[in-house]
Amino acid sequence: MESTAIPSGTKWWSGGKSPFNVSYGKVMMWYFLMSDAFTFGAFLISYGTIRFSVNHWADPNHVFNSFPFAGHANLPLAFVSLMTFILIFSSVTMVLAVHEGHHMNKKGVEKYMILTIIGGLAFLGCQAWEWTHLLTGEHVAMLGDGTLSVLPTTVKMNPWGEALSNTELMGALQKTSHQQLVAIASTLHHGGAEAATHHAASSLTNQELINQIASSGLHATHTGPIAFGGYFFGITGFHGFHVFSGVIINIVMYIKTKLGHFDQRGHYEMIEKAGLYWHFVDLVWVFVFLCFYLV
């Protein structure tokens, strides 16, 4: 598509010219992105090391199986594919904005920057939903003291350990307090009025609650390594922060385009630099998608 006609035998290192043939700002953007790649790489490799060091790790198909407005339908991979396609598409609109910039087409740059900003905001919205869903989730797991509890996924709690056997579940139910049994029984009837089911459950005896829970085919687990939440929220949060700052940068670039700053300057190189950052955010997501959701 774009090639630079370079005379053969050009001596790049003989002095008097840059050996990289791009502006200073662009070289520095590349070096910044390289250092950022090492930061993300170090985070992901640290995550991999801890994951390799334990016998059981949370199965992403169980953790990330929900979709907005789909209730409790089991839809592994669905929501994260939507997020991936949103980011790929916003990358395409970004590269189209850069392309329009090369052709000094102000209206085209404006149009594609708006689309890129919308894509970024859509991605952030998806991530906000996903985090909320995990942080307010209700999963029954057996704590270290052998009792059952209803847990969300946070940086301190990971209810995604190995599944409890039936014997383990029955033993744990006997040890669990009335209050926790009521809480567990309330999670069994999703969709109904939460307060009403909670009230109905609290009037039952422990044995009635245990019978009800045992016959419901409850999927209870051990707790898993707490590192899961820390790595998940830490790395996707750091990536989300990059998306957020990318959206801010893109909004600034849109305003500067609108004000005609780049037309006055005679080139749209700032759009190219913002584009490099935006594509890097997409690049990191490709690896986050691999490490947290696919394998």
Added chain:
Amino acid sequence: MSAHSKISSPEITFQPDHSGGTKKIWKIFWVLSILTIIELGLGYFLYDQHGKISEALVLSTKCAIAILTLAKAYYIVSVFMHLGDEIRNLIMTIVVPLVLFVWFIIAFLSDGNSWKNLRNTSAGSRPNQIEQTEKSAHEAK
């Protein structure tokens, strides 16, 4: 006004030619989409066949997904970030340092694996710790 931008920067000796169209951009969009769909298909295969297929097949499927991810990364950097259109010197100054990742990944993941092996044997425990564990287990009885 000229239809193409000319960046007047003292670092640019030879101006890049931007006369191409958007055909390649859309082509790469489809390539990335298809690679993602294949990845999702393999991910769904792992979910669907969970517990029914051998460890070796699970591991090789995961490796295949990782290779497809690297292919996506190549297309994003080379085409969307236009690194493929830059001169060799710039490509090398960015790509060569990233080769460090090859060793990082091998070293750290094998360290994690060795940690797991120690966890599953008594090899990683210090003798007095074992004594203490035995003592407390005895007391519990």
